Amino acid sequence: MELGLAGRRALVTGAGKGIGRSTVQALHAAGARVVAVSRTQADLDSLVRETQCPGIEPVCVDLGNWEATEKVLSSVGPVDFLVNNAGMALLQPFLEVTKEAFDTSFDVNLRAVMQVSQIIARGLIARGAAGAIVNVSSQASQRAVTNHSVYCSTKGALDMLTKVMALELGPHKIRVNAVNPTVVMTPMGQANWSDPHKAKAMLDRIPLGRFAEVENVVDTILFLLSDRSNMTTGATVPVDGGFLAT
Template sequence: MNICFEGKRILVTGAGQGIGRDLALRLAKYKGKVFALSKRLEFLKTLKNEDSTIEIISVDLVDWNTTRTAIEKILPIDMLVNNAGVACLGPFLKLSEKQFDLTMNVNVKAIFNISQIISGDMIERKIHGSIVNVSSQASVAALKDHSIYCASKGAVDMLTKSMALELGVYNIRVNSVNPTVVMTAMGRLGWDDPKKSQSMLDKIPLGRFAEVDEVVDAIVYLLSDRSSMITGVALPVDGGFLAT
């Protein structure tokens, strides 16, 4: 699939490590002007060292106003990937208000905040924009010790659909990708225990977890004009987990 993002300004949140980092590098390889956002400046610096064309932005997405100021400074943006996320895992009865608020602020509220600014600018410029939100199979299937995380990703899916409904008239497409376990730093939080990970693998028809590149491929496709008639979808990258 021949894809080129030359002339496109693309923001990737959560780009310091994991899926976001690899995505930023891939988009830069495809000639996009990439803006990589993360709370962790030390991770962003190593990304910049790897590809000097990538612009880095260090901001805590929990801070609504600081985030808005940071995003407004880099406008215009033509494509957006809301990838930043946190996972506060534990038994439902033991999770705290602080963990709930952090998860919802990063996983849901930040998507709302950033997308509102960027889509508003897209509308003013009358461009055909594309937004991809990184969700999870946990938005559809409940997972043990993931109650807050599952709830946040369910919210991401419905926010994606609502955005697609309202922004479609402006030729702005909004989709989500919904991966199974990917053994990034976040993935290891929940699935590093071989016994626990095997219980998940047993439910995946393809018998393995997703590779980072496989998730990146799906995001790139949904960003690109190759998916020009696709909006409002939640694309599983789950090896068939949700089919069982």
């Protein structure tokens, strides 16, 4: 299926690992030029070496730093598509949640999404160009998970931010959607869910009986960026094997 991404320019945050890295590679394979944003230079260096293409532009910045983000991303040039993938999960029991974990999580998982989206949307509006934004959320935005009080809260807020962005940016021809995966078998996912007892408790709640692979999420992101979804905005799209249906 032709997605119409060739020749367009995309920016992907959290591009160094996991879903973000695979999204960069998939966009590049689809003919897009990609600005790959990560706070870890070594990850960007290995991504560029692995992909071996000048169409990937690495940008190293900590999105938790408002001033640095504004300075660096305001100069990246025209962008048609944005994937807000950068995020973190600092897991603590509710009664032990620290201010540092709360502030850091909201800075990266929510505030950075708003800031980066503002930068890209302003550029699109100034050019009079249509665009698409995909926010990487989670099934945890809609279901409580033990020790995930801060993470669940950030993703619940991200889903509502997605809807408000869609409402306000729609008249400017900018679509905004979220993708809400279950556990994804990235290296981090494999490490966190390798305990069979822990994994069984989650898998028992998934009708398809398996966790998501990275390509399941990436395929959905590319569809939401493409013109194939040009009547879809303000949606939160589960990639969860039916978890949210139960």
